Amino acid sequence: MAPVLQVQNLSRRFGQIVVAHDLSFAVAHGECLGIIGPNGAGKTSVFNLLAGVIQPQAGRILLNGEDITSLSQDKRTSRGVGRTYQVPQPFGQLTAFENVLTAASYGGRLRGAKASERAAEVLALTGLSRKADLPAGGLPLLDRKRLELARAMALSPCLLLLDEIAGGLTEAEVHELIVLILAIKPSLAIVWIEHITHALSAVADRILAINAGTRIAEGVPAAVMADAAVQEIYMGAVLNVAAVG
Numbered sequence: 657m658a659p660v661l662q663v664q665n666l667s668r669r670f671g672q673i674v675v676a677h678d679l680s681f682a683v684a685h686g687e688c689l690g691i692i693g694p695n696g697a698g699k700t701s702v703f704n705l706l707a708g709v710i711q712p713q714a715g716r717i718l719l720n721g722e723d724i725t726s727l728s729q730d731k732r733t734s735r736g737v738g739r740t741y742q743v744p745q746p747f748g749q750l751t752a753f754e755n756v757l758t759a760a761s762y763g764g765r766l767r768g769a770k771a772s773e774r775a776a777e778v779l780a781l782t783g784l785s786r787k788a789d790l791p792a793g794g795l796p797l798l799d800r801k802r803l804e805l806a807r808a809m810a811l812s813p814c815l816l817l818l819d820e821i822a823g824g825l826t827e828a829e830v831h832e833l834i835v836l837i838l839a840i841k842p843s844l845a846i847v848w849i850e851h852i853t854h855a856l857s858a859v860a861d862r863i864l865a866i867n868a869g870t871r872i873a874e875g876v877p878a879a880v881m882a883d884a885a886v887q888e889i890y891m892g893a894v895l896n897v898a899a900v901g
């Protein structure tokens with residue numbers, strides 16, 4: 657069986673800025689690939705390439721063996737590419753349930769009772785059932801992250817792209833999120849960009865480290881985190897940022 661996601665020799669630059677250089681990787685059903693890299697390394701741009709927000713200048717993206725490189729964002733969504741955003745973007749005035757129902761109806765193309773059932777299902781999956789009737793805008797950050805996940809899961813994706821979902825959470829909250837993502841993981845393929853590397857290491861089967869859109873290392877989390885080039889480029893950059901901040 658083909659991996660859910662295959663990325664082949666993907667390249668993209670903005671003028672002089674390289675965000676993807678001959679990148680290749682694959683993610684199978686039930687697997688999580690983590691992507692790390694310093695600020696500006698090209699991580700979000702790689703997500704934008706996968707989601708169809710931007711187009712590559714070279715290379716191919718295959719979803720379950722089908723070439724989706726030239727498909728629009730909407731078509732990729734309907735083929736099962738789900739995504740969460742770095743900053744949760746719920747409709748603040750709508751309840752948690754209404755937010756997920758909207759995702760199930762529009763993105764997931766479900767109607768009537770089927771959409772309501774799916775919304776209830778993913779709210780239960782993400783631990784939000786008791787908060788279903790609360791306005792999304794008033795939910796604390798962890799619940800807004802859960803809701804972001806629930807909205808993506810409402811589409812029944814085969815590929816889930818998580819963009820720094822652990823950012824801004826306390827240690828205890830990060831742990832809750834890890835438990836949740838581990839519960840979801842067997843049902844799909846995940847690509848997760850994250851600066852909180854211990855969270856990523858707890859969930860990811862493999863980590864891909866990039867800098868200037870270029871692969872620095874790929875392998876099991878412990879090996880990648882111990883890699884000398886990764887430590888120098890990634891950790892060095894983190895230390896520099898910390899020193900400036």
Ligand SMILES: Nc1ncnc2c1ncn2[C@@H]1O[C@H](COP(=O)(O)OP(=O)(O)OP(=O)(O)O)[C@@H](O)[C@H]1O
Pocket residue numbers: 670673675693694695696697698699700701702
């Ligand atoms: N549409 C665009 N046009 C021009 N430059 C862009 C565009 N999108 C991204 N860039 C540039 O590409 C580089 C990589 O950005 P990207 O957001 O992909 O990095 P990142 O690894 O996700 O960074 P961070 O960890 O800070 O989120 C940055 O220098 C950014 O300014």
